[in-house]
Amino acid sequence: MxxxxxxxxxxxxxxxxxxxxxxxxxxxxxxxxxxxxxxxxxxxxxxxxxxxxxxxxxxxxxxxxxxxxxxxxxxxxxxxxxxxxxxxxxxxxxxxxxxxxxxxxxxxxxxxxxxxxxxxxxxxxxxxxxxxxxxxxxxxxxxxxxxxxxxxxxxxxxxxxxxxxxTGAAAVAKGARRRAAGPTPVRGQGGALADLADAVDEVLLGLGDGVTRVQRKQYAAYQRLRNFACLCPPQQTKLLVYLKADPKAVELIPGFTRDVTGLGHHGTGDLEVRLRSERDVERAAELFRLSYAAA
Missing domain, CATH: 3.40.1350.10 (Trna Endonuclease; Chain: A, domain 1)
Known part of the structure; x- marks a missing residue:
């Protein structure tokens, strides 16, 4: 290599x-x-x-x-x-x-x-x-x-x-690719959660040059070669992100992170992260990086 x-x-x-x-x-x-x-x-x-x-x-x-x-x-x-x-x-x-x-x-x-x-x-x-x-x-x-x-x-x-x-869109610079790729399903809904989803999208795409986003109806998947994060549409007061980071290797915080191994959910990953504010996105940054490294 x-x-x-x-x-x-x-x-x-x-x-x-x-x-x-x-x-x-x-x-x-x-x-x-x-x-x-x-x-x-x-x-x-x-x-x-x-x-x-x-x-x-x-x-x-x-x-x-x-x-x-x-x-x-x-x-x-x-x-x-x-x-x-x-x-x-x-x-x-x-x-x-x-x-x-x-x-x-x-x-x-x-x-x-x-x-x-x-x-x-x-x-x-x-x-x-x-x-x-x-x-x-x-x-x-x-x-x-x-x-x-x-x-x-x-x-x-x-x-x-x-x-x-x-990705399947025209291969351009990462920032331009993000604009060209179109909205995730959580955009265009207005309010704080839509802005929060934009912030999460920017953080996940910014983890590396090779990150691409794949849009499904139920979630947006962020991948290198494999998925490392899946962002779901807003659920009333929160966003749910599922990560490939090992739930047993991180400290689980009630109301913020949860082990969903074996539990049905949209997207991939066994670590659920609940985001309600920009502060939560900052708290989750290290978990995002761990998941990116694991993919």
Whole structure:
């Protein structure tokens, strides 16, 4: 991984030299076996055929935490064609929605199939490296694309680094992207809670250059590669934010934070944060950062 060095510190300092996989299939097999944990994507199919007309095979198909269809393409090292190949399959996917929905229904059930977020299909490219031309190309596309660099360390360590991540809107500067992406469902309602929602939105988008927002009817999801926060519409006197921070690793404060592990709610994350004022947003800032780091 670019700029990252890993060392053993027992009995001195010994560098763990990074390496690439022996074959592309090794990377694909590892990610597919743990796709939800590594990418926040539920695995659907491997080497999925696109028929005689397109004549291709999609490396991996999946469905992300927000119900968006996901295509994952892998390359052992650097390959200038991985983005164009993925975009080719993304176009196929949008032309074969019924076929994909049938696959989701078979693997994940009718409810998941009925809630597919067709407005935000994603392409994730996992490769040994990317060029600056790849990064530039991604930012010029009107598609949701993530470039993820991998490295293997020693016998049992895997490193993933998001090199570039853009939302489905035109890829522009973060501030402009926020304005262009449109309102979250909590905006336009007037009053203090709408202003508070704007403040939360600004804080969450400002946590890193790779943060994107995905809009669903019930919540707005903020993600790096995976969701790290979900902001729900106002509930009378408060906003609810669900975070990926571990509830057992933080001090729970009655009326402010709650462990919702195993409890049904909109969005993803097991730590519920209740916000009623700008002061609460300030109090929650460290929890936002913890969740961002965990995603």
């Amino acid at each position: 670019s700029g990252l060095k890993l060392f053993h510190t027992n009995g001195g300092v010994t560098e763990v030299v990074p390496r690439l996989a022996e074959a592309e299939a090794d990377v694909q097999g590892l990610v597919e076996a743990h796709m939800e944990r590594l990418l926040g994507v539920r695995f659907l199919a491997s080497e999925y055929g696109t028929g005689s007309v397109h004549g291709g095979r999609i490396d991996s198909l999946g469905l992300d935490e927000n119900g968006a269809p996901v295509i994952v393409e892998y390359k052992r090292a650097t390959d200038a064609g991985v983005i164009n190949q993925g975009l080719f399959y993304l176009a196929w996917l949008m032309d074969h929605r019924a076929e994909f929905a049938h696959l989701v229904r078979d693997r994940l059930g009718a409810t998941a199939a009925s809630q597919i977020l067709w407005s935000a299909p994603r392409l994730i490219c996992v490769a040994g490296d990317f060029t600056r031309y790849d990064v530039h190309a991604v930012r010029e596309h009107r598609h949701s694309i993530d470039l993820v660099r991998y490295r293997l360390f020693g016998d049992d360590l895997l490193g993933l680094e998001t090199v570039a991540s853009v």
